[in-house]
Amino acid sequence: MCGIVGVVGNEAAAPILLDGLSKLEYRGYDSAGIAVRNNNDEFTIVKAKGRLKDLQEKTNDGLAVPGTCGIGHTRWATHGEPSEINAHPHSTDDKNVVGVHNGIIENYQELREKLIKKGYSFYSQTDTEVVVKLVDYYYKKYNIGPIDAIAKTMVRVRGSYALVLMFKDFPGEIWVARKDSPMIIGTENGASYVASDVPAILKYTRNVYYIGNHEMGRLTKDGATFYNLDGEEIKKDLVEIKWDAEAAEKEGYEHFMIKEIHEQPRVVRETLNTHVKDGKIDFSEIGLTEEVINSVTGIYMVACGSAYHAGVVMQYVMESLARVPVRCELASEFRYRNPILDPNELIVIISQSGETADSLAALREAKTQGIKTLAIVNVVGSSIAREADYVLYTLAGPEIAVATTKAYSAQLIAGYLLSIEFGKLRGHLDDAKYTELIKELETIPDKITKILEDKERIQWFSNKLANSTDIFFIGRGIDYAICMEGSLKLKEISYIHSEAYAAGELKHGTISLIEKGIQVISVLTQTDLFEKTISNMVECKSRGAYSMGLTSYGNYSVEDSADFTVYIPKINPLFAASLAVVPLQLLSYYVSIERGLDVDKPRNLAKSVTVE
Ligand code: F6R
Numbered sequence: 016m017c018g019i020v021g022v023v024g025n026e027a028a029a030p031i032l033l034d035g036l037s038k039l040e041y042r043g044y045d046s047a048g049i050a051v052r053n054n055n056d057e058f059t060i061v062k063a064k065g066r067l068k069d070l071q072e073k074t075n076d077g078l079a080v081p082g083t084c085g086i087g088h089t090r091w092a093t094h095g096e097p098s099e100i101n102a103h104p105h106s107t108d109d110k111n112v113v114g115v116h117n118g119i120i121e122n123y124q125e126l127r128e129k130l131i132k133k134g135y136s137f138y139s140q141t142d143t144e145v146v147v148k149l150v151d152y153y154y155k156k157y158n159i160g161p162i163d164a165i166a167k168t169m170v171r172v173r174g175s176y177a178l179v180l181m182f183k184d185f186p187g188e189i190w191v192a193r194k195d196s197p198m199i200i201g202t203e204n205g206a207s208y209v210a211s212d213v214p215a216i217l218k219y220t221r222n223v224y225y226i227g228n229h230e231m232g233r234l235t236k237d238g239a240t241f242y243n244l245d246g247e248e249i250k251k252d253l254v255e256i257k258w259d260a261e262a263a264e265k266e267g268y269e270h271f272m273i274k275e276i277h278e279q280p281r282v283v284r285e286t287l288n289t290h291v292k293d294g295k296i297d298f299s300e301i302g303l304t305e306e307v308i309n310s311v312t313g314i315y316m317v318a319c320g321s322a323y324h325a326g327v328v329m330q331y332v333m334e335s336l337a338r339v340p341v342r343c344e345l346a347s348e349f350r351y352r353n354p355i356l357d358p359n360e361l362i363v364i365i366s367q368s369g370e371t372a373d374s375l376a377a378l379r380e381a382k383t384q385g386i387k388t389l390a391i392v393n394v395v396g397s398s399i400a401r402e403a404d405y406v407l408y409t410l411a412g413p414e415i416a417v418a419t420t421k422a423y424s425a426q427l428i429a430g431y432l433l434s435i436e437f438g439k440l441r442g443h444l445d446d447a448k449y450t451e452l453i454k455e456l457e458t459i460p461d462k463i464t465k466i467l468e469d470k471e472r473i474q475w476f477s478n479k480l481a482n483s484t485d486i487f488f489i490g491r492g493i494d495y496a497i498c499m500e501g502s503l504k505l506k507e508i509s510y511i512h513s514e515a516y517a518a519g520e521l522k523h524g525t526i527s528l529i530e531k532g533i534q535v536i537s538v539l540t541q542t543d544l545f546e547k548t549i550s551n552m553v554e555c556k557s558r559g560a561y562s563m564g565l566t567s568y569g570n571y572s573v574e575d576s577a578d579f580t581v582y583i584p585k586i587n588p589l590f591a592a593s594l595a596v597v598p599l600q601l602l603s604y605y606v607s608i609e610r611g612l613d614v615d616k617p618r619n620l621a622k623s624v625t626v627e
Pocket of ligand 1: 319320321322323365366367368369370371374417418419420503504507622623624
């Protein structure tokens with residue numbers, strides 16, 4: 016949450032900062048600000064409440080703020096309401112230190128009181144102002160230079176931070192520090208960059224350093240130098256980012272979300288191609304050996320939000336194909352419930368960003384207990400990717416829309432591959448079945464394309480839902496897992512209340528909410544459970560529900576109980592989530608458009624949830 020960016024080079028900094036922030040707006044968008052040093056080494060700080068466009072207007076797209084060294088921030092409020100005063104950058108009254116921050120300083124109240132006693136006063140409610148003034152305090156008290164002042168601050172604060180600072184005494188230099196919040200440093204052609212995420216600087220460089228926890232850095236236009244907490248210089252390797260710069264642009268689509276929905280066939284294909292060689296799953300690069308796979312006595316899938324929903328699907332698929340007991344848990348619950356873990360279990364952390372605070376904490380909890388960890392992650396070099404024992408990358412590329420679509424789809428593929436490999440190596444799948452399942456996976460991209468070709472029907476149906484107040488999704492087994500994702504997609508971008516229910520649970524309470532006109536979306540892709548869910552549909556319909564059925568071609572009897580039916584191509588029911596989710600993504604998208612909402616940046620949300 017919150018996006019940070021910084022640049023020092025020969026070009027005007029403000030337009031680069033604003034451009035970078037526009038790529039990070041998905042991380043927070045209630046206010047934004049930049050601080051740039053001009054040729055006289057004076058700082059200009061400009062902030063605006065609201066979307067980035069307000070800051071762009073206020074600065075004439077950056078042209079009104081001269082200088083070649085600057086930092087910027089787009090905010091998702093944690094401490095203090097969204098307002099211009101609370102927006103970053105923050106600075107000391109004498110502008111000795113100016114900074115932006117992503118993360119949370121947990122002991123900021125105590126530090127604030129300490130600083131007040133030392134004569135500091137505060138204009139905002141933010142923890143960031145406290146940390147900036149604490150750096151200033153150590154800097155002036157000990158006269159020890161930026162690195163030592165930042166290091167002393169890092170030892171004193173509790174919490175998470177990606178901190179980017181400028182010091183009055185050090186023109187042309189940007190100083191950074193990190194713990195648990197994402198940060199990358201890029202360098203190219205006489206300029207250095209810092210950002211929360213790759214898309215912000217992809218246009219300018221593909222060569223990045225990953226800065227570790229408790230590390231600091233100094234950026235000049237000639238490059239970057241890194242330091243540990245003792246102030247000693249440390250060496251880092253440049254890593255080349257393979258993502259296309261275009262991948263982080265809309266490329267003619269009206270929104271990132273619809274672009275990313277359309278990218279799913281490619282993303283699925285690339286994830287398959289990366290992990291399947293000559294018709295066989297190849298996890299050799301991941302280091303997941305036969306010995307490890309056979310030693311596993313149980314699996315925990317741990318994740319948040321949509322990634323958790325992908326985990327719920329994987330739970331069904333893994334148990335079915337590999338007969339390993341699987342539990343899927345919300346990371347925020349797992350980490351605090353003192354789980355009883357067996358050393359032979361495997362913890363699978365699923366995360367697009369690889370930075371989700373709860374998922375990262377769950378991973379660390381597992382590692383502390385000596386349990387093997389495998390991460391299914393999209394962002395290369397992210398914290399979860401770096402800390403897990405094994406990493407299975409999804410090849411979704413940069414996902415910009417806050418509501419995930421293509422990353423979820425890629426996660427499913429990773430989960431299927433894992434399940435098939437476990438099934439094969441643990442003796443539950445013979446060669447013929449193994450080959451058949453992989454072939455079936457390879458049909459998914461074309462089948463998604465076919466669903467996308469029919470999107471106008473869904474667009475038409477979205478009109479009927481645009482004024483709804485409550486929408487229920489029902490299904491059984493994997494269909495229930497699909498409902499969870501469909502319901503989350505709808506509520507997060509259309510703000511319509513919606514719930515996913517295991518269809519068999521309806522009669523245990525929820526059916527009392529069904530009355531004339533209430534919309535019920537039933538998902539029926541699981542052959543074994545089809546008749547059962549049809550009965551639940553009929554029960555809702557006979558109480559007045561307006562009903563949509565989502566099923567596979569051939570299941571035409573759904574039309575008897577549905578007002579509108581959407582068909583997906585036939586597929587092995589274990590993989591049906593990959594197809595059934597697509598119409599639900601489209602439905603949410605079109606309902607949100609119909610309601611005139613900001614699809615890519617829904618209210619109160621941020622893409623990367625780096626706070627608890
Ligand atoms: C919903 C959505 C979120 C994320 C969740 C986990 O559309 O995107 O629910 O799935 O915040 O994020 P990652 O996968 O980055 O750990």
